[in-house]
Amino acid sequence: MTANLLPWPEHPLAGDRVVLRRADERDVAMARSLSTDPYVPAIGSLPPDATPEQARAWIARQRDSRDRGAGYSFTIVDDQADAAVGNCGLWLRALSDGRATAGYALAPGHRGRGLAGDALRTLTAFAAELPGLHRVELYIEPWNSGSVQTAESAGYGREGLLRSHQWISGSRRDMLLYARIVK
Template identity: 35%
Template sequence: MSHSSQSIAAALSALDGWPLLQGPRVRLRGPRDADVEAFFELFGDPRVMRYWSRPPLTERAEAEQLLTRCHDEFAARTALEWIIADENDRAIGSCKLFRLNPTHRRAELGYALHPDHWGRGVAREANTLALDWAFGTLGLHRVDAGIDPDNTASRALLHRLGFVTEGRQRESFFVEDRVTDSELLGLLGSDWRRDR
């Protein structure tokens, strides 16, 4: 299916809320005020934040600000940050399409998952739902991802999803006093559809 930059912009504008994406074990849904504790637990966990470009949250108010930002970015249609919810609708992670660019038909993918759910294919399922929507429903041409080169688990997941490592930006993020490189990965919609 061919999509133009105008049709992507129109599809984003027409959204009246976060698309609800249902998988076998998890669903992606919009964030709610009740998710603030789960957000604080997720983004305050040093294990989750080890390879992020910011330190772990230390105050609940920071989680409230993150949730507010989710709604603001959605309102501006610059990002869609879904909650990864389990079968009981509890928030166990986050999956985000950000830097949405209808003109160039691209976006970036980001995700975080509570450590209790690591190693069980949950992140792969959640990201597959988001990528199916991004390439199928929305019609993006390309999705990028950037990771800390030391994050071998994230690299393995992205490669399983079909992303290709395309390069490395040297010393691109400061987290407190530590500077890190960024490994750049990309996935084309044509590759995603071919491999499905």
Template identity: 40%
Template sequence: MPMPSGVPVLHGGGVRLRPFADGDVPFVVAASHDSLIPLITSVRRSSSTEDAVDYIHRQHARLAAGVGYSFAAAAADTDVAVGQISLWTRDIARGRVSTGYWIAEAHRGRGFARAALATLSDWAFTFPEVARLELHVEPENAASWRTAESCGFDREGLLRCWQRVGSEDRDMFVYSRVAPRET
């Protein structure tokens, strides 16, 4: 399967952010069985290799469609995928971008989310247009909001009924990190 052009490989803190690859199909199939990932992402709840390949193709198409960058988050030492992180650029002309991430259950609690978010955030601010990076986190997901806070994100408030998760409208904390200002 062709790799998306223009998607860089980023390194930091024990992770490698890279385009999804053919070898990630079993990882995506495994992630499809997670209780939450298929509810909040475009990973389909399926054991089908075809659905996993479809997911990878959709990630490759994000940049060309003007939606943003989608990366496989992989362990730096093995290049084995552990999750996904994105930089959504729809509002970049307004100085805003957003991010979202997930780590597969087998790899949670090992610092991958923090390393991926820190690496992606630092990279996002290399774009001269970017003044603000946003992130939305469910209030119940303490691990994720602690990750955001440890990467310099500030909680700005609660957005009520902000995102449909499964069949429910869920509240989300909104976090932001702003570009360093020159003094």
């Protein structure tokens, strides 16, 4: 089955403290907040210090990710506050090999409360339901202890260090490989 044929979930995905839903107009402020973090624009398509129009364009790209065959992009909503706090995604470029890559980011001001871990666990449970998918991988820079903690809290195990693995902000970067077998 190709990635562009996988259905979008009928209902938002519910975790213990977060809900993962499809991005929409309500997410402009969250996207603009995410864009103020110097690292988030360096690793994704959200421009630094995004204008409202740039945030809307980014949201449109997140909404269309499944239709383009790239994977699923979800807005992370703090269930208690009913507020968008970040974004996570499941990227299916290697689905033919049974693998996917996940990513997550919380807007500044919403970090350190376990929301990213809950979002990653919820995303991983969704991944386990996708036909043909058996493994989800994370690539984390070694300095990013918050992301390492998030991965480990969601049951991902460290598999190794990939030297000079990814191009970020004009230089090759080492990446830790974390993975979880879902089937």
